[in-house]
Amino acid sequence: MAYSEKVVDHYNNPRNVGSLPKEDPNVGTGLVGAPECGDVMKLQMKINPETQVIEEAKFKTFGCGSAIASSSLATEWVKGKTVEEALSIKNTDIVRELSLPPVKIHCSVLAEDAIKAAIGDWKKKHGAEVPATEKASH
């Protein structure tokens, strides 16, 4: 299978790899996927409670090149955005940006789920009402 240039670039130079302290009240952690399915993404964001701006984002991903690229791209995109703006990122945006083929769309779905899960975790820490994580559309 041929990969798009952008996927290869994110794979070779993944952005924002690493971990943030998950006990930090300002850090939200999203862990989605399952090892049996061949994809696990951990996405973490440090969010300013005053401004609701995502100041830092880190990821680690077990998965194919497209999964790595999707989560790497997600960290790039959420950084500097507000929580509300980040929640508006759709998996289809990721598909378009990375030119993912149909068989890899689930990677983008997982990245959207990871963004929502991380923000959900942060909101929970701040006692906010957490709407049930919406499933991204396929």
Place this chain on the structure above:
Amino acid sequence: MAVTLPIYMDNHATTPVDPRVLEAMLPYFTGKFGNAASRNHSFGWSAEEAVENARQQVASLINATSKEIIFTSGATESDNLMIKGIAEMFREKGNHIITQAIEHKAVLDTCKNLEKHGFEVTYLPVQRDGRVSLEDLKAAIKPTTILITIMYANNEIGVINPIAEIGKIAKERGIFLAVDGVQAVGKIPVDVQKDNIDVLAISAHKIYGPKGVGALYVRRRNPRVQLSAIIDGGGHERGMRSGTLNVPGIVGLGKACEIAQKGMPEESVKMLGLRERLRKGLEAKLDEVFINGSMEHRLPNNLNMSFAYVEGESLLMGINDIAVSSGSACTSATLEPSYVLKALGVGEDLAHTSIRFGLGRFNTQEEVDYVIDKMVQVVTKLRELSPLYEMAKEGIDISKMKWQTA
């Protein structure tokens, strides 16, 4: 010696044509282009002579006689012919067939097809080491069993089945034994007499011959095996396989068999040396790597290893100057990891991290060393990227976690 990239280490998928094989084939495309079935001129005679010579070369490799070899378009056809041919010919004797879970699809799908036509098929499980249990086999035999079909060696994990013991069991009970010998023939000694094999499928392109040609050994004595043809036509190959013979391909297969037979003692030692260098190199430099399948009963050129916490396709992407294959789901259209590893009881998480290395005649020690270094470098990089590796290092038992499955 410098290494030329990319490195080919996927010799279970196919092998390059040996230059000696190509040289033997070339005259049969041009000057000696005759139809082996043309009985009344020299073009036909020289083609026929070449085919009969090849038949002898193939027979010799497996301790058969040349009259017991028929030529086909490849091992998928040979597998189909041996199973459907026996099933059809002997259906009045019984309708039960025994095979096993990790056969090649050419066997499994043929059996599934027969199930739709009134046959009953038992798919034996395999043991953790990838071999069939003789006790399971004996227990599966019924009065209606007419055929046992078990592969000599598996294409993913290289594990060798106890074919001689299976042959003995089959013979004692008057059941035919049909063997997919694709990965074993030419790599390890295969003797149809010692092993009591009744029908054996062979492929040329796995043993440095050309694609598009294969053979089927069909026993003529003790017992005589008869097959119903699956292709109708001019009655070539004793009526079992009609169609003009692929003379250059057959010459290539014959030559490939001759080279394999002569070179086997030396070549298997070389393969084993390279394979062990690869295995030890990887095991010394990486933690949490696991071998899939028996190391004791294994082809000398195979290594199938899981690199925990690193998904196979991303690994292949990182080693894109090395040609190997992965049991990961992402490499297949079905998103299911390898059915072979699953049948062994390898967890799906580890199946996703497996790589199959298939060494071949033209691999060198320098290439093996390059592969080790590259694998170590990429696995290390991807583990730094892997949340599972991080969790494992923190002492979290990943298998006990609750995962959100899609």
